[in-house]
Each structure stands twice: as C-alpha cells, then as structure tokens.
Amino acid sequence: MRFVTALRTERRYEAHMFSRDSNGIRIEAMTEQIAKTKAPQLPFPADLSGLPEAQLEAMHDAAAIVLDCERELAQSGSSVVMEVLRDQGDFLIWERYPKGDLFDLKNHSHYFYHAHVADEMADGENGHFHLFVRPAEIAPDLEPWRLPGAVVPEDPAARFAHIGAVSVDNQGRLIRIFTTNRRVTNETLYRADDMIALLDHFAIELDTPSKSVNRWLTNLIPLYRPQLEALLRARDATLEAFVREHPASEVLEDRFLQNTSEVFVDTVTQIEAIEEALGVDE
Numbered sequence: 001m002r003f004v005t006a007l008r009t010e011r012r013y014e015a016h017m018f019s020r021d022s023n024g025i026r027i028e029a030m031t032e033q034i035a036k037t038k039a040p041q042l043p044f045p046a047d048l049s050g051l052p053e054a055q056l057e058a059m060h061d062a063a064a065i066v067l068d069c070e071r072e073l074a075q076s077g078s079s080v081v082m083e084v085l086r087d088q089g090d091f092l093i094w095e096r097y098p099k100g101d102l103f104d105l106k107n108h109s110h111y112f113y114h115a116h117v118a119d120e121m122a123d124g125e126n127g128h129f130h131l132f133v134r135p136a137e138i139a140p141d142l143e144p145w146r147l148p149g150a151v152v153p154e155d156p157a158a159r160f161a162h163i164g165a166v167s168v169d170n171q172g173r174l175i176r177i178f179t180t181n182r183r184v185t186n187e188t189l190y191r192a193d194d195m196i197a198l199l200d201h202f203a204i205e206l207d208t209p210s211k212s213v214n215r216w217l218t219n220l221i222p223l224y225r226p227q228l229e230a231l232l233r234a235r236d237a238t239l240e241a242f243v244r245e246h247p248a249s250e251v252l253e254d255r256f257l258q259n260t261s262e263v264f265v266d267t268v269t270q271i272e273a274i275e276e277a278l279g280v281d282e
Helices: 004-010 053-075 080-085 192-201 211-223 225-245 267-278
Strands: 097-104 109-114 125-133 161-169 174-180 259-264
Touching: 053 080, 053 211, 053 267, 080 097, 080 109, 080 125, 080 211, 125 174, 125 211, 161 192, 161 211, 161 225, 174 225, 192 211, 192 225, 211 225, 225 259
Parallel strands: none
Antiparallel strands: 097 109, 109 125, 125 161, 161 174, 174 259
C-alpha cells in the first residue's frame, strides 16, 4: 500500500502552537554567546535502492506506526510536543521534560525533551528529544571511545550512550535529526559501529507520558535507520577532524564543538524514497 498520496492531505492537521514568548510558556535567555563549529549537514533524501528488501519493509512498517501515532494525536487535538509537556508547568529553556526524564528499564532506553536558545536550534524548531541506550545490559563488552576529554564512569551500569536527537516544530512534526559532542548530554562515548549495533535495542514501551509519543519515538529509529547510521559515522569523522585540527583540545569537552552532524528530514519524502526502492506502484 502506498502511503504518500493520503499522507499529503492528512498531515495538514491543526494543532496548538507553542510559542516561546506567549501562551504561558516562559523561557530564560542565555547571555553568553559562543561561536561554535558548524555541524556537517548530510544530504536528504538518501538513495535507499541498495538496502535489503527486508530492511526496506521494516522501514515501511515503522512508517505506518509513525503515521498512526501522528494521526491519533492530531485527532485528539494534540501533538508529541503537547503530550510531553502536559502537566509539566512552564516550558523553560534548558529544562528537561518530562521532569526526571523518561526511563524504560526493561529496554535499557530513555529520553528527554528540551529546548535551547533560538540560535542553537533549527529554523522553526520548538525543541528536540535526546534518545539514549544503556549498553551495560545490552553489550557488556563494549569499550568506550576514549578521545581527549572522555568521561567514563567506573560502574558500567552508569554509562549511557546518545543515539541522537530528534527536532520537532511547534506542531510536533519531525524536521531534523542530529548528533552531539559528548559534553552536551554527558554520555559515555562509543564509536559509530558500536552505536549502530545498539540502534535496534532502543524502545520505549511505556504508557507515560503518552503511549503515542513513545511508539512514535521508538519507530523513528527503524524508519530513519540509514540516516542515523550515516549521522553516527559523520559524528566520528567530525570528532577525529577536530582532534587533528586542535591537538591541544579536550575535544569531547570543547565548548566550540556542540553538534557533530545533522540531517533535515521529512517523513513524506522518506516514505517516497522507501516506496521507490521497494517498487511500490502508485
């Protein structure tokens, strides 16, 4: 079944807008400005024609769930942004939502949502979800990548790894996926190939703060897996280049390096690319 034709109409739903200066949502401005290294931007859409059919089918199945979650939320007058901020008080810049983060202990996964100052986010971005896995229970022999500035907790159970961040607009629609330097999330850094092996383990199977939000985030991983793999490899290349260019830097703690790779995405276009690679007819 081809999703795109119907999707172009259904995605034009109305949702409450989140403004950073109205509707009771307050932010606190940062006064310090730092000129940061620009993250490399990956091309989109990607050519998916070389992927195995089984992976393309899994991506297509994940797309169906992502669309179902968006449709369910829209029909109730909500969005992923509204759900994750529900009953959380004022939406303050840098604060993490839901408060205390959201942990799925069974799946060794967690996430939080927050916002930066406007010039540190994409145009039209409301905020982003940071997604993590805890390798100790998934791949206990995995070795951290000890670049200059690495922080590795002695207890493996205390180590968490950042898969990536998912940016959404005011209506909760996905606009960007990106990776960050270690200092941004205080993660334990692992090489891209090790992280890629962990992608399938990210899952949030909880009903709070919203089952639809959790299913949406979980299924973005297989839907955008080719982009996530490319982003993680580009992250490693960015870090290695920074080490070469700044040999005295504690690269993983360097405040001039924040985002390490990014790609601007659109779910309609991603589905079109999947269906083209699968040879799905109109």
